[in-house]
Amino acid sequence: MLSLVVLAGDIRDDATCLHWLGLADDIICADGGARHLQRLMRLPHLLVGDLDSVGSAALAWIRQQNVPVERHPVRKDETDAELAIAAAIRRKPTATREQGIIVLGALGSRPDHVMATQMLAASLARPNRAFLLTDGISRVYTLVGGQTLTLMAPEWPRLEWTVSLVPLSDQLEGLTYTGLDYPLTGARLERGSTRGVSNRFTQTGRATIRLSQGLALVFVTTDQ
Numbered sequence: 001m002l003s004l005v006v007l008a009g010d011i012r013d014d015a016t017c018l019h020w021l022g023l024a025d026d027i028i029c030a031d032g033g034a035r036h037l038q039r040l041m042r043l044p045h046l047l048v049g050d051l052d053s054v055g056s057a058a059l060a061w062i063r064q065q066n067v068p069v070e071r072h073p074v075r076k077d078e079t080d081a082e083l084a085i086a087a088a089i090r091r092k093p094t095a096t097r098e099q100g101i102i103v104l105g106a107l108g109s110r111p112d113h114v115m116a117t118q119m120l121a122a123s124l125a126r127p128n129r130a131f132l133l134t135d136g137i138s139r140v141y142t143l144v145g146g147q148t149l150t151l152m153a154p155e156w157p158r159l160e161w162t163v164s165l166v167p168l169s170d171q172l173e174g175l176t177y178t179g180l181d182y183p184l185t186g187a188r189l190e191r192g193s194t195r196g197v198s199n200r201f202t203q204t205g206r207a208t209i210r211l212s213q214g215l216a217l218v219f220v221t222t223d224q
Contacts, residue, residue, distance in 0.1 A: 001025050001096040003088040006044065007081050007117070008032030008053055009108030013136030014040060016154075020102050026091055029067075030084035033105055034058040043067060048087050049080035081106075081117045085124065098128045106133035106140070122168050122215055139220040145173070145213040151220060153205035163207065164219040165189075165196030174212025179204055186212075 004024035008031060011017055021027065021042045029037055031049030035058045047054070047062050048070045054062075062069065072083060085101065092099050106117050118140060121131040125142035130149075133140040137156075143149050143165070153161050163180060167189045175187040180199045189195055196216075201207055209218060 001092055001099050003028065003092065003099060003101045005030060005081070005084045005088050005101060005103045006033035006036055007084070007103060007105035008035070009105040009110070009113070010135040011036050011105055012138075016134075016136040017104050018042070020104065024102070026088060028084045028088045028091075029062075030080040032058075032080075033084075034062055036105055046070060046087060046091075048072070048084045050074045050076065079113065079116060081113070082120055085120065089124065089129075099130075101129065101131050103131065103133045105135065107135040107138055118217060119168075122217060125215070137222060141218040141220075143209060143211050143216045143218050145211050145215070148208055148210040149218060151179075151201075151207045151209070151218070153201045154220070156222070159222045161201055162219075162221050162223060163199045163201065164221070165199075165209065166217045166219070167191045167193060167196070167214065168216055169214040172211060172214035172216055174210070175214075175216075176210040177207065179207030 002024050003026045006029045027044040029044035029047045032053035034047055034054045037044055038058045038061050043065050044067055046068050050072050052074055088101055107114055121133055122142050125131055125144050127144055127146045131142040141149055170191050172189040175184050175189055177184045179202050182199050
């Protein structure tokens with residue numbers, strides 16, 4: 001099952017986001033993310049948040065289309081992103097064994113929100129639940145022990161792509177890369193290590209990252 005959460009952060013490539021929206025089984029909108037969906041003309045299945053940043057036009061559009069709204073108080077413990085991601089997990093059919101969650105608008109000018117959402121996704125990641133956080137161009141993947149992440153260089157041939165891995169757990173065990181300029185085989189990395197930063201795809205444009213134990217974030221970003 002592919003769940004998609006739309007936040008109010010940056011969207012830098014509409015075509016890619018529309019592609020993912022078309023693949024999603026369940027679309028959850030967090031507050032101001034409704035403005036992105038209205039512009040892209042894609043309805044969510046649920047709007048979640050305190051509705052302090054959605055805007056009157058987007059909210060009217062949501063209500064006119066009879067989209068369910070789960071409203072929360074402004075003074076609350078969770079961000080709207082956390083509430084929307086929790087809703088996506090809660091709404092997964094019990095018979096579904098695996099879930100991918102794409103979070104659009106997850107990057108932007110608020111570094112506190114960006115980091116908090118990344119840490120939230122990492123804390124909720126499981127071998128059968130993977131996250132991708134993106135603005136449509138840059139991509140941040142969760143990676144937990146027992147998973148193999150397959151990466152394809154995005155289809156912007158004029159751009160140079162950097163692949164970086166940042167350990168979040170105390171130690172990573174059994175870290176193995178293929179298809180990257182600087183390969184690793186069964187490596188151990190400690191939290192705070194920068195050894196995984198600034199790798200690149202080989203000419204194949206396809207890479208795999210396998211982890212035996214631990215928790216990490218994998219970034220695919222452009223130099224431009």
